[in-house]
Amino acid sequence: MQNEFSKFKQALETHATVALITHKRPDGDAFGSLLALEEYLATLGKTVRSYCVDESPMLRFLPGASAIAKPTDEFWNSASVVILVDCGDISMAGVDRALLQGRTLFCVDHHISNPEYGSANIIDRASSATAEILYRYFTWDGFAITKSMATNLLCGIYTDTDAYTNLGTTPESLSASSELLRLGANFKEITASTMRNKSIASLKLWGRALERLRLDTHKGIAVTVLKHSDFSECNASPDDAEGVASLLNHLADVKMSMLLRELPGGLVKGSLRTTNELIDVSQVAKLMGGGGHAKAAGFTVQGHITETEHGWKIIK
Numbered sequence: 001m002q003n004e005f006s007k008f009k010q011a012l013e014t015h016a017t018v019a020l021i022t023h024k025r026p027d028g029d030a031f032g033s034l035l036a037l038e039e040y041l042a043t044l045g046k047t048v049r050s051y052c053v054d055e056s057p058m059l060r061f062l063p064g065a066s067a068i069a070k071p072t073d074e075f076w077n078s079a080s081v082v083i084l085v086d087c088g089d090i091s092m093a094g095v096d097r098a099l100l101q102g103r104t105l106f107c108v109d110h111h112i113s114n115p116e117y118g119s120a121n122i123i124d125r126a127s128s129a130t131a132e133i134l135y136r137y138f139t140w141d142g143f144a145i146t147k148s149m150a151t152n153l154l155c156g157i158y159t160d161t162d163a164y165t166n167l168g169t170t171p172e173s174l175s176a177s178s179e180l181l182r183l184g185a186n187f188k189e190i191t192a193s194t195m196r197n198k199s200i201a202s203l204k205l206w207g208r209a210l211e212r213l214r215l216d217t218h219k220g221i222a223v224t225v226l227k228h229s230d231f232s233e234c235n236a237s238p239d240d241a242e243g244v245a246s247l248l249n250h251l252a253d254v255k256m257s258m259l260l261r262e263l264p265g266g267l268v269k270g271s272l273r274t275t276n277e278l279i280d281v282s283q284v285a286k287l288m289g290g291g292g293h294a295k296a297a298g299f300t301v302q303g304h305i306t307e308t309e310h311g312w313k314i315i316k
């Protein structure tokens with residue numbers, strides 16, 4: 001990594017004005033990494049601004065998050081380099097690819113599939129989070145990580161490791177977290193805003209999904225369903241369904257889990273999850289015309305959901 005770190009630092013030296021962008025539908029690692037890098041670059045004396053095509057009410061507590069803007073023409077014209085943060089490929093930024101073409105792009109990322117699209121990259125596919133890579137980079141650089149940077153970086157590691165429960169949790173991610181706590185990261189605020197943040201409507205919706213959970217013992221798949229009417233009856237928003245798929249990951253002894261959700265227009269959305277090291281749910285999603293990651297994937301098909309004696313089924 002040291003070699004990549006020094007090349008990255010060197011490449012930065014020629015740029016006085018820097019734009020940072022992270023991926024659409026941002027998570028804790030996206031915003032946390034973006035904001036920590038912004039503070040670092042600003043301290044080096046650079047003019048720097050952070051961008052994302054989507055907002056995240058949940059992450060508004062992060063120091064500096066309220067200044068993250070949607071990319072505009074000013075964004076495209078102001079900076080001599082664009083650094084993509086936590087983006088496994090250019091399309092994850094959610095902006096027109098043509099707008100990025102011909103620009104100087106750098107990349108800081110940890111996605112396995114990253115093709116190293118930047119002219120300077122710091123990529124570590126074994127890292128739990130982009131924030132963990134940045135923590136190591138700042139440490140390597142001898143930079144004094146501030147309290148606000150520590151909160152931003154810890155939020156990235158905490159959320160990408162699913163609160164230190166998934167396989168991304170390593171000795172490195174734990175020791176980085178320990179040091180960030182020592183540096184004054186606001187752990188209480190991170191857990192309150194990202195994990196202990198559910199509404200009654202959201203938990204009622206979870207209740208519907210848990211009640212309808214069926215296990216296909218033959219295939220080892222746990223399946224549940226959310227109907228269109230559940231959302232209005234529980235006063236829940238579509239966002240409230242997001243947690244249900246992850247909640248199913250708490251099941252022991254299943255190969256994978258699937259949430260089927262009725263969407264308007266006669267569509268059914270399937271969300272697949274697994275914690276089994278040997279299973280790649282993106283392959284299952286692909287069979288249904290969808291895609292995603294090895295441990296989390298999805299698809300959308302035309303049809304409606306019905307219950308049979310063997311469990312839930314999508315009828316076309």
Ligand SMILES: [Mn+2]
Pocket residue numbers: 029030086110128129130160
């Ligand atoms: Mn990440």
